[in-house]
Amino acid sequence: MSNPLGFDTLAIHAGTAPDPATGARQVPIYQTTAYVFRDADHAAKLFNLQEVGYIYSRLTNPTVSALANRVCALEGGAGAICCSSGHAAQIMALFPLMGPGLNIVASSRLYGGTITQFSQTIKRFGWSAKFVDTEDLLAVEHAIDENTRAIFCETIANPGGYVSDLDALARIADQAGIPLIVDNTTATPYLCKPIEHGATLVVHSATKYLTGNGTVTGGVVVDSGKFDWSASAKFPSLSQPEPAYHGLAFHPALGAMAFTFHSIAVGLRDLGMTMNPQGAHYTLMGIETLSLRMQRHVENAKIVADWLDQDPRVETVTYAGLHSSPYRKRAEKITPKGAGALFTIAVKGGYDACVKLVDNLKLFSHVANLGDTRSLIIHPASTTHRQLEEDAQIRAGAAPNVVRLSIGIEDVKDIIADLDQALTAATA
Template sequence: MSDKQPGFDTLQIHAGARPDPATGARQVPIYQSTAFVFRDADHAAALFNLQELGYIYSRLTNPTVSALQERMATLEGGAGAVCCSSGHAAQIMALFPLMGPGLNIVTSNRLYGGTVTQFSQTIKRFGWSAKFVDTEDLAAVEAAIDDNTRAIFCESIANPGGYITDIDALAAIADRNGIPLIVDNTTATPYLCRPIEHGATLVVHSLTKYLTGNGTVTGGCIIDSGKFNWSNGKFPSFSEPEPAYHGLKFHETFGHLAFTFHSIAIGLRDLGMTMNPQAAHYTLMGIETLSLRMERHCANAVKVAKWLEQDPRVAYVTYAGLPSSPYHDRVARICPKGASALFTFSLKAGYEACVKLIDSVNLFSHVANLGDTRSLIIHSASTTHRQLTEAQQIAAGAAPDVVRLSIGLEDPEDIIADLDQALAKATA
């Protein structure tokens, strides 16, 4: 048996998956069960006291979901992971143990529109707040941090523009200020980018996108690096006695897995943002082909982006995989295997032409999703970013004259042909 660490392609198939001990089933079974039988009263008490690992109730833990959590932690290089019902649920669960009334986060202004709304509006109901800054301006990021700041948040590859974030630089700022860096790695996936290796504390995902890859289920995940000192005086949820567990201190008791255990024992218990086992099963199957799909996604995106950049009807293309992109020099350092397949382009003819383009495609699907095997298209300003002001739309990379593409796995010539005929109709 070799001591060599298995490669990514091996881990995406085998991590977290073992033959079922009862039946020998090779694929991870769907444990469609609400609850699990205790051996005896002492076993039940030990599980509820967090003195023993095991399964109690599927809102907290489930064998199918646990397999997915182990796979995600392995692929991201983390200590542990917690899966939940959606990417948005993952973001709230990541913040939940860090925050309290009057506390804030500093976040990139280049985010998915739903995240901008969640951070600018919804979290106010918890008494939390967010400061939106251009994370390219590191001095502005540093200046935005105050005594009440509890995290920095960014996307590794920003949706919708495909901008690549300098994770190392933000991690250095977070370290200096004793706060975690949370990175949404949905657009990149761990195949293209591993934020923990660049200093991220927590990584969040919408598993709905590239990781599942087929547009069938929703899911989210938080991966814990296991490297942060939660006992630095800013995070009482981890360092102070927890009344619900007879004064247990999560960081003192669980060490590098403090965040993971807290997110299950408190987060899932009380917020109930549970992933169902069938969704976990579909996601596990999707991840088995992640590297193959991402290679094709990236190769197709390069071809389509180059074609669009040369088209006289197009004002600009934001794909970081193009040498003309200001973020191109970060590809080799942050995303060495490719710049993913999500980007935008601007039409010289403006808003109305964008809308007509959307209505004229045939191969592309007009949906509010990304990371599917199919090529997807959307006009962000009138849909996913509609709730934002025009200034916010522009800052997020979703200006009124911009269309977002998620390039799929079809023949690239067919993708280009569909865009060409739709552009002809939109600009006639």
């Protein structure tokens, strides 16, 4: 087609077609472990990557592939893979790039679980992370050394709702000859397409807004297809012969699809971080209403943040859509349809007041999740970021006097009424 399809059309149709066997219009759940080969030659070609098809559901599955193709289309990528969780997506994104002794430069403003994964768990692979405030671009540049293989940030940082300067970080990554990896979970491709701002890889926790109803654990990695993995010797897994495939060099042979095929043929094969087809099916259905939900999320979040910003019981509100926010101009550029629906508030009365606020809310759900249709709240310092020292909590935007709000799509007057009564109880 001469004109590309619009976002809402892609959210419903991308990656799917009527089932050729039955005519089923909705994507079937292919609940199968393995697939019958036509003959021995067909099987050999599949295993040699000479032909695209299905072998075993740890690698590929038609339902899961449909989801990967849909998210890829929404992000404007060349290829994508789905995996078992957002955390798995982060490891899958790094796996082809890293090796013992290598490091990444990561934003200090990340989800607490990601900080733990990068500061502790990846050490077991011999990898490491340097945490830098990505607002200080000079510090980002200085943190990069000969062993750095990627820069990692979130579009809208969890928990604070800060908006990253993706264009500036992409320029730094390009100058260093390394990819920029962006976690786009909290923005979704409806609000931001990081590839358009120079990102090489985009990761998602499909658990959040993509599914939208708290029923799925899943992750997605989208590759822009624009990075030259053979430009240097930094990425041998993609540029050099792979012993497990008779010396196939993924990037020279597969070009823009090199990362995607490597992630399936090596990453999913050996790490086994597979997404289940039923979860993929739920996420496909969730994405069909993504734009409608995100419009309401953003509309409600703006009203609630404005109200909280005027409330004397609240010290600060970090929502980037506020006129007073230092990130407002950037949000208008990076997320022009709105600054998302995730932000924090600092409550007068400190840690104890935050606990009382959480305990007195009725409509809000106190859960370790975000991006649900329901409004959610959590106190990061005692939960998601509790493993960090207080100074690290503050750098991550999760100080002891802060709660994180994920604003849902309920009637906004009911959301405000619930916050009002709980703030009264918390600060009395």
